[in-house]
Amino acid sequence: MKTRHEINTRHEITTDTFGPATKHARDRCNGACKGNCRCPQPEPSRPDMADLTRYPLVSTMRAVSFDDAVVTITWEDDTISRFHHGWLRENSPDPASRHPHSRERLVSPLDIPADIRPKSVTLESPVALAISWDLENQPVSRFDAGWLRAHCYTRHRFIANPTRHHASLTPQPAYWSAVMHSDAMLRVWLRDYLETGWSVISGAPDEHDLSTRLGARIGVVRSSNFGFQFDVMSKAVPISNAYTASDLPLHTDMPHYELPPGTQILHCLRNDAVGGESLLSDGIAVANLMRDHHPEVFRLLSQVSVPFRFQDADGDYNSRHRIIECDAAQNPIFVNWSNSTLAPLDADPEIMPQLRAAIRLFLEYLQDPRFLITLKLNAGQMLVFDNRRMLHGRKSFDPTTGGRHLQGCYLDTSEVLSRMRMLERDSGEQEDPAPEPAFI
């Protein structure tokens, strides 16, 4: 990452220019020279945007102008940004427009005349833009260059094709104590997990309630009809096929909810019965393959919604999902499939046979060796996976030969991404922000 001095091109200095030997000179001058000597200038202060993210100074502002519609900024790296007047007014960080503690916006679009325009636009420094509005009782709006650059919506936008993998990926090894006690390790682990969609954490103690302890380390644990935490073991009167000793074919959990949970954590407390291996398969990789090689199957699975239902004495949950869910560019982003809770299909009878054949092909590919991962969890291991990407299952086990006990919980993807952003934000290591892919 560049240092702030390196990119402060106006002074043409770098932090390397001044080693320990120059400390005395720097102390003496302290900016009194106003740039006439080659000592480092005190950095111009950056306006407070009431935003916890430290936006990198990718470039500084060289010139600014405005017309009837927009303010135009010319950056030192010769790129151009344009911001509409109303947009700048509604994003003003002054304390009457944005609350300094909650950091939430106070000024409403209804408070801003449609024809608002600046009276003057000034570069107070290469990192600070000040706007006075051509209207009574308006604040002066001061914008930070890093913030403006990060939120510019007129620079060339390149929405990258997402990487298309056609196989399940393998995560790095991870350890309970590292992930639980070091924010830096949590960040490394989360980044790897978000890339591969699954992870095995080893070295967890032989204690109950650890799945929710890891969950709470990441974010808000999601309760469901299975509780805050659930015990996966063979039960006398199971409310779910998971609570038997049978095999469980590959599935995603909870498509009977409008939003199936994004992340599942399963802590293995015991697994010494014969059988009971865990299965995983990357549904997004299979969906990519469908899209590339079976477009008609992909079209059906990504356009026709199917019903799911979970019913017991305490609930009757129904929801519909497409088996392959895509973003606006038709890139697969989630999968939804649970044979256990699929309600009777209710598609148009004209496409029912094709839909059923498409489902069968999808399930066959999930079992292809390129995708199918088989592993036997040991006591003390935790399996963490993206429930909307990695379908999971298990082989049957023989409860007369030993026990199998997993404790698990769910988190929504919003929680996982929030923790990741917080860790990135607080580490201060941020790149020139690329536009996030707009899923919708």
Place this chain on the structure above:
Amino acid sequence: MKTRHEINTRHEITTDTFGPATKHARDRCNGACKGNCRCPQPEPSRPDMADLTRYPLVSTMRAVSFDDAVVTITWEDDTISRFHHGWLRENSPDPASRHPHSRERLVSPLDIPADIRPKSVTLESPVALAISWDLENQPVSRFDAGWLRAHCYTRHRFIANPTRHHASLTPQPAYWSAVMHSDAMLRVWLRDYLETGWSVISGAPDEHDLSTRLGARIGVVRSSNFGFQFDVMSKAVPISNAYTASDLPLHTDMPHYELPPGTQILHCLRNDAVGGESLLSDGIAVANLMRDHHPEVFRLLSQVSVPFRFQDADGDYNSRHRIIECDAAQNPIFVNWSNSTLAPLDADPEIMPQLRAAIRLFLEYLQDPRFLITLKLNAGQMLVFDNRRMLHGRKSFDPTTGGRHLQGCYLDTSEVLSRMRMLERDSGEQEDPAPEPAFI
């Protein structure tokens, strides 16, 4: 609702045929006549579908046949149903195909040959269809007439136009003790609430933790970055604009999450400050109006997604939503808007001015007297509303004149609908099931 006797047309009797005077004759015969006398037949037993819903016998089966692709049922009311062979096989309720306790499916599409077909199809009675499969080691599949009728996908399907209201609706009065202690009253209340999108429950005791008590009576309470339950009151260092004494313009909560909560419960513990009136406005009604009278505005708000962000020391939640979310038929189903947490708009610069104007028009209509509801909650009242339909807000209050304290929690829509279905299911009062509107 018809009684089961009325629709058992084969016997051409109704419950009215046998009054108290015929009790003796009925007792004597008890079905021994095998239908030769006019006494009521013992009802043929209905196959167990491992399903908690009691599907009404809308009609009984008169004839059945099959060809290479489908089984065809002719009903006594002269309608026809066709079911594909594979569909029938995968929905077989026998205990090897569906778990009798979990009621979840065990047979996988991969277990069923693509060309499976019946060896024989028999009406064991007008309410029981039996299928033997032309394959080794297959169970006999027995289907109940009510279940088949409810899950028929080949009858004429009428997807109704949803009722389009263009104003906020008014709920019935509701009372804490009734809703909390009577399932029948809970059902009446829930049905009204699901219709109007909001409700005020009166008579709640002056106790803490009642919002989550009502929440748990409905379903699983949803925790969030604001906790399991939250206290809305003016705070010294607010993490949200809600925790100030300022006015809060109309908004939906939590669009910084991938799934904003469906229902919000706010229990008023104190509200004796000057000001602090609650505001509600039906966003779906406004969206309907936009669609009918401002199609270009509707198009922008329902197609362009906008970013939301909540940030504090403990989280950094980002999500994108369309301000008006539609189903596949372009009917508005949810709205998402929070001025407080709207992140800087990042739309295509070509449409930025139009998008901002569209937002302004939407917000103006929300304040139109047809839509805007103003009420001052009293201590002991609970405001419950559909957070994705009714935008809510409040007028500012003067904390020097008194206090204002609300306790609140969230539930996902899946929970509310599950409780409603359970109450309907367990009451046994079900109509001929109309196909549910397929949102996606």
